[in-house]
Amino acid sequence: MGRVTLQTIADRVGVSRMTVSNAFSRPDQLSPTLRDRILAVADELGYVGPDPAARALARGSSGAVGILLTESLSGAFADEVATTFLGAIADELAPTGLGLTLLSTDTAGGVVPARDVAMDGALVYSCDPESTAVDWLLRRKMPLVFIDQVPADGVPAVNVADRAGARAAAQHLIDLGHRRVGIVTSGVRGRHGMVSPGDMIDGYVGSQRLSGWLDALTPAGVSPTIAREPHGDPESGYQAARLLLSAPEPPTAVLCFSDALAQGVVSAAVDAGLRVPEDLSVVGFDDSPAAARMRPPLTTVRQDIHAKGHAAAAALTQAMEAAKAGTPGPAEHLCLPAELIVRASTAPPHV
Amino acid sequence: MGRVTLQTIADRVGVSRMTVSNAFSRPDQLSPTLRDRILAVADELGYVGPDPAARALARGSSGAVGILLTESLSGAFADEVATTFLGAIADELAPTGLGLTLLSTDTAGGVVPARDVAMDGALVYSCDPESTAVDWLLRRKMPLVFIDQVPADGVPAVNVADRAGARAAAQHLIDLGHRRVGIVTSGVRGRHGMVSPGDMIDGYVGSQRLSGWLDALTPAGVSPTIAREPHGDPESGYQAARLLLSAPEPPTAVLCFSDALAQGVVSAAVDAGLRVPEDLSVVGFDDSPAAARMRPPLTTVRQDIHAKGHAAAAALTQAMEAAKAGTPGPAEHLCLPAELIVRASTAPPHV
DNA sequence: CACTGTCTCTTTACCGATAAAGACTTGACC
DNA sequence: GGTCAAGTCTTTATCGGTAAAGAGACAGTG
Numbered sequence: 001m002g003r004v005t006l007q008t009i010a011d012r013v014g015v016s017r018m019t020v021s022n023a024f025s026r027p028d029q030l031s032p033t034l035r036d037r038i039l040a041v042a043d044e045l046g047y048v049g050p051d052p053a054a055r056a057l058a059r060g061s062s063g064a065v066g067i068l069l070t071e072s073l074s075g076a077f078a079d080e081v082a083t084t085f086l087g088a089i090a091d092e093l094a095p096t097g098l099g100l101t102l103l104s105t106d107t108a109g110g111v112v113p114a115r116d117v118a119m120d121g122a123l124v125y126s127c128d129p130e131s132t133a134v135d136w137l138l139r140r141k142m143p144l145v146f147i148d149q150v151p152a153d154g155v156p157a158v159n160v161a162d163r164a165g166a167r168a169a170a171q172h173l174i175d176l177g178h179r180r181v182g183i184v185t186s187g188v189r190g191r192h193g194m195v196s197p198g199d200m201i202d203g204y205v206g207s208q209r210l211s212g213w214l215d216a217l218t219p220a221g222v223s224p225t226i227a228r229e230p231h232g233d234p235e236s237g238y239q240a241a242r243l244l245l246s247a248p249e250p251p252t253a254v255l256c257f258s259d260a261l262a263q264g265v266v267s268a269a270v271d272a273g274l275r276v277p278e279d280l281s282v283v284g285f286d287d288s289p290a291a292a293r294m295r296p297p298l299t300t301v302r303q304d305i306h307a308k309g310h311a312a313a314a315a316l317t318q319a320m321e322a323a324k325a326g327t328p329g330p331a332e333h334l335c336l337p338a339e340l341i342v343r344a345s346t347a348p349p350h351v
Numbered sequence: 352m353g354r355v356t357l358q359t360i361a362d363r364v365g366v367s368r369m370t371v372s373n374a375f376s377r378p379d380q381l382s383p384t385l386r387d388r389i390l391a392v393a394d395e396l397g398y399v400g401p402d403p404a405a406r407a408l409a410r411g412s413s414g415a416v417g418i419l420l421t422e423s424l425s426g427a428f429a430d431e432v433a434t435t436f437l438g439a440i441a442d443e444l445a446p447t448g449l450g451l452t453l454l455s456t457d458t459a460g461g462v463v464p465a466r467d468v469a470m471d472g473a474l475v476y477s478c479d480p481e482s483t484a485v486d487w488l489l490r491r492k493m494p495l496v497f498i499d500q501v502p503a504d505g506v507p508a509v510n511v512a513d514r515a516g517a518r519a520a521a522q523h524l525i526d527l528g529h530r531r532v533g534i535v536t537s538g539v540r541g542r543h544g545m546v547s548p549g550d551m552i553d554g555y556v557g558s559q560r561l562s563g564w565l566d567a568l569t570p571a572g573v574s575p576t577i578a579r580e581p582h583g584d585p586e587s588g589y590q591a592a593r594l595l596l597s598a599p600e601p602p603t604a605v606l607c608f609s610d611a612l613a614q615g616v617v618s619a620a621v622d623a624g625l626r627v628p629e630d631l632s633v634v635g636f637d638d639s640p641a642a643a644r645m646r647p648p649l650t651t652v653r654q655d656i657h658a659k660g661h662a663a664a665a666a667l668t669q670a671m672e673a674a675k676a677g678t679p680g681p682a683e684h685l686c687l688p689a690e691l692i693v694r695a696s697t698a699p700p701h702v
Numbered sequence: 703c704a705c706t707g708t709c710t711c712t713t714t715a716c717c718g719a720t721a722a723a724g725a726c727t728t729g730a731c732c
Numbered sequence: 733g734g735t736c737a738a739g740t741c742t743t744t745a746t747c748g749g750t751a752a753a754g755a756g757a758c759a760g761t762g
Contacts, residue, residue, distance in 0.1 A: 005748055016712050021750065030710060048490045052469035053407040054748035057717050062404055063467055064452060073445060077438025087428025094424060094455040097462025101415060101452040104445040111448025116414055118403035118469065139399045234644065267644075293585065293618075356718055367742050372720065381740060405718035408747050706761080713754070724743070730736090 004047045013041050024050055056118055061324075064099035065316060066122035068114060068133055070203075073104050075188075079232060080260065081286050081305060082125070085147075088309020089123065096317060105133040112136055121320045123147060123312055126205060143319035147312050150204045156315045157333045158308060162205055165301040165338025166212025166255070169283045172299070172340055173253045174220045176348045178281065181217060181224045182244040182251030184261050185210070186232040194243060195228045206257065209285065213255050225251060232257065237264025245272055245280075252280065252349035259284035259291045259300055266294065266345070277347035287341055296344035303338045311336065355398045364392050375401055407469055412675075415450035416667060417473035419465060419484055421554075424455050426539075430583060431611065432637050432656060433476070436498075439660025440474065447668060456484040463487055472671045474498060474663055477556060494670035498663050501555045507666045508684045509659060513556055516652040516689025517563025517606070520634045523650070523691055524604045525571045527699045529632065532568060532575045533595040533602035535612050536561070537583040545594060546579045557608065560636065564606050576602060583608065588615025596623055596631075603631065603700035610635035610642045610651055617645065617696070628698035638692055647695035654689050662687065 010017040015034070022029040023038040056062040067089065069076040076082040093100055098120070103113040105127065114122075114133035121143035127134055129150055137144055144155050151157035173181055187202035200210055217224055227243045229236035237256065241264060244251055256262040262284035269280045276282055276296060284291055287302035311334055322329040361368040366385070373380040374389040407413040418440065420427040427433040444451055449471070454464040456478065465473075465484035472494035478485055480501055488495055495506050502508035524532055538553040551561055568575055578594045580587035588607065592615060595602055607613040613635035620631045627633055627647060635642055638653035662685055673680040 003748090007748080017748095018713080018750080019711055021748095022711085025750080034710085046490070048487065048492075049466050050750090051408075051748050052467055053404065053411075053413055054717090055467075055750075056404040056469060057402075057408045057719085058748080058750040060404075060717070060750095062469065063462070063464075064469075066450070073441035074438035077434045077441065083428045083434045087425035090424035090428065090453055090455065094457040097457075097464065097467070099417070099452045099454060099464045099468040101450045102441055103450060104441065106445040106448075111414070113414075113448065113450045115400050116403055116406075116448070117450040118407060118413065118415075136399065139397070141399075233640075289584075354718090358718085368718095369720080369743080370741055372718095373741085376720080385740085401720090402718050405747095406720075408749085409718075409720040411720095411747075704762100706759100708759085709757085711755085711757105713752100715751090715753105717750085718747105720747085721745090722743100723745105725741085727740080728738090730738105732733105732735090 004042075004045045006050070009038060009042050009045060009047060012045065013038055021050070053118075061120045062118040063097065064101050064119050065093065065320075066101045066103045066114070066117060066119040066137075068103045068105065068122060068124045068127055068137065070105060070125075070127040070131075072106070073102060076125075080288050080290070081258070084288075084305045085125070085309050088306045089313050092310055092313030103133065105131055107132060115140070121145075121316050121323075123316055124149060126203060128203065143316060143323045145312050145315045145319065147308065148205050151333045154331050156319055156331045158312045158315060158336070159334065160205075160303045160308065160336045161338045162208040162303075163212035163215065165303070165340065166209040166285070167215040168212075168338075168340040169255055169285070169299075169301050170213040170216035172342065172346065173255070173281060173283065174216055174222065176253075176281065176346060178251075178253040178349050179220075179222055180249060180251045180253075180349075181222055182241075182254040183210075183213060183224045183226040183256075184229075184237055184240040184244070184254055184265055185226065185257040186229045186236055186261060188230050190228070192228050192230055195226050197226065199228070200226075209257060224255070229261075232260055234260050234264035234267065237261035238268045239264070241265040241268035242272070245269070245274070253283070253346070254280065255283050257285055259286050259288045259298060262298055262300070262345075263290065263294060266298075277345050278350060281346040281349070283346060291341075292343070294345070299343045299346040300341050301338050302341045304336060307336055355393075355396045357401070360389060360393050360396060360398060363396065364389055372401070412471045413469040414448065415452050415470050416444065416671075417452045417454045417465070417468060417470040417488075419454045419456065419473060419475045419478055419488065421456060421476075421478040421482070423457070424453060427476075431639050431641075432609070435639075435656045436476065436660050439657045440664050443661055443664030449668075454484065456482055458483060466491070472496075472667050472674075474667055475500060477554060479554065494667060494674045496663050496666045496670065498659065499556050502684045505682050507670055507682045509663045509666060509687070510685065511556075511654045511659065511687045512689040513559040513654075514563035514566065516636070516654070516691065517560040518566040519563075519689075519691040520606055520636070520650075520652050521564040521567035523693065523697065524606070524632060524634065525567055525573065527604070527632065527697060529602075529604040529700050530571075530573055531600055531602045531604075531700075532573055533592075533605040534561075534564060534575045534577040534607075535580075535588055535591040535595070535605055535616055536577065536608040537580045537587055537612060539581050541579070543579050543581055546577050548577065550579070551577075560608060575606070580612075583611055585611050585615035585618065588612035589619045590615070592616040592619035593623075596620070596625070604634070604697070605631065606634050608636055610637050610639040610649060613649055613651070613696075614641065614645065617649075628696050629701060632697040632700070634697060642692075643694070645696070650694045650697040651692055652689050653692045655687060658687055
């Protein structure tokens with residue numbers, strides 16, 4: 001016996017294939033009696049419901065949306081901010097019944113997920129806008145939402161006021177009286193170790209935060225020393241901090257690209273016999289749950305990741321509906337606030 | 352102008368549709384010259400490659416695998432162990448070009464992802480085997496792999512020696528001389544607060560670990576006090592520890608279901624004026640990166656999550672290939688080792 | 703009684719590809 | 733010159749559904 005399809009059931013029950021289809025997909029189109037009979041026969045035959053692939057073709061929609069993440073995916077999963085965001089997205093999408101497909105930018109074996117996976121729309125999170133994967137998504141003309149990326153014309157975007165937040169963080173240090181400021185950041189591509197602002201090729205968020213820091217530091221006549229590591233974990237922060245602190249004139253305060261890096265910076269300071277914040281002020285970014293739990297509690301810039309996920313999911317579903325209805329609608333560019341949270345890891349420098 | 356399909360291109364170039372299909376999917380089937388011409392025309396027409404949905408139907412495979420996660424997805428994303436596992440899976444799958452679709456067990460709006468999303472196989476991670484979602488996957492007869500679940504006949508499974516690991520952890524405490532032992536665990540369903548072993552309905556992993564602990568405690572005549580919280584974050588561990596420590600005869604050692612919980616337990620101990628390990632020994636589970644960074648470094652049970660992800664992905668791709676080839680093959684049940692890592696958070700009780 | 707709906711189900715017409723087998727050229731080799 | 737194999741394309745037959753319009757029956761209405 002071959003595979004059980006609508007036709008198999010239709011023949012068995014003695015109705016048309018379409019009626020069986022309706023029994024599954026549009027119950028209001030037939031009498032409850034007949035429907036029950038059809039369902040019973042289907043069950044008896046071991047039918048598992050309309051084939052998703054066939055349905056996707058016929059309906060023109062697949063019931064899944066994609067999410068494109070730059071890094072090697074496992075990179076994204078190692079990053080607490082990214083996973084929290086993914087969780088928020090997933091939660092937001094669950095009630096819609098849409099599946100969420102993880103797309104790697106990996107172009108292995110000639111298979112490009114961004115081109116070859118069926119989906120009704122996609123989120124693009126912190127990706128290189130020039131990458132082939134993004135290009136394919138764009139070409140497919142499917143509803144897209146850009147998150148934490150340089151906003152593009154015609155594509156809805158969700159961003160955070162990274163620059164303003166970073167500016168506030170740096171200004172906070174300036175106001176406390178710091179004049180020797182270090183920056184700890186990360187990024188796989190590009191130079192590592194002690195770098196200058198020109199060496200930063202870290203994508204939109206990275207450059208925005210750097211700009212924000214400089215917005216406050218430069219007018220105050222402060223030019224920061226920057227240490228840059230490939231990864232963004234605490235261990236990397238530790239290494240970067242050692243580099244900064246071993247300079248002839250070590251900084252009295254450090255601005256970090258993330259709370260995770262900040263954690264390592266604090267550890268390095270402690271191990272170097274420095275007290276935080278008396279000898280070294282440390283500022284993080286993101287306000288991850290760990291920030292408040294740190295000793296001392298970390299001064300950081302808060303972004304509401306759940307709100308970001310919510311906004312992104314909402315923008316996508318909206319764009320998808322608009323696309324289905326044929327109502328293009330304008331592409332909104334949303335910018336969520338970032339707020340400086342002053343805790344106990346910052347203090348005036350002691351002279 | 353309507354949509355561009357293979358036929359559009361075929362007409363334009365003056366060849367059959369099949370030849371155009373081959374130009375995209377089987378380059379060796381036609382002359383390079385013609386292929387280039389076809390590709391050029393396709394590009395000119397704005398064709399983005401064979402429609403994934405149509406291809407899925409025709410080929411009988413969709414190029415994506417699903418992963419079913421019990422909790423509300425966001426729950427899974429909040430759990431470091433789960434996200435690390437997901438990352439490992441994603442990394443393992445990336446080179447194969449397969450997409451990874453997150454499936455929620457959520458049956459919202461009549462849409463059941465496990466039934467309605469096109470995929471070639473699926474991973475089932477720490478799910479209730481009785482859930483409808485799992486049931487649908489089973490009925491679809493697609494290649495499946497169970498991870499951290501009660502192994503089922505005919506379904507490949509990947510598990511960890513949780514019971515043995517837990518036994519080793521508990522034995523370690525017994526060997527150190529502890530006789531008053533607490534357990535801190537978590538689980539949304541069921542009773543919370545101080546519970547007895549019978550109240551534990553925490554799925555396979557939870558029950559395995561409990562069994563393992565009891566395997567060592569019971570023969571030593573020790574019956575543990577158990578505190579159970581809905582969630583598995585450090586904050587929950589903190590609450591649970593407060594409960595345990597406020598008992599008339601507080602434990603001298605605590606076994607935790609995870610490192611995250613253990614983190615909270617240590618905090619609670621410190622806040623209660625107890626030294627770890629002098630006044631309270633704490634043992635975690637999983638050996639997350641944070642465990643080694645803790646103060647004091649945490650004694651815990653190590654499981655290799657990357658190996659687990661690797662094994663799961665391998666088992667799935669293997670099952671998928673076997674299914675495609677029509678070679679059912681036996682369903683292997685793999686069990687990865689768990690190893691006790693003794694660090695500085697455990698010591699003999701002081702009398 | 704004819705007219706108009708409303709229910710139910712059926713018909714017709716795709717959705718956009720792929721697999722497998724067939725047909726036509728060409729060149730090599732005996 | 734005839735035969736065979738390889739290389740290029742074309743033909744034929746599905747893949748498993750869904751949308752939209754059509755058709756027959758039955759009831760309510762003026």
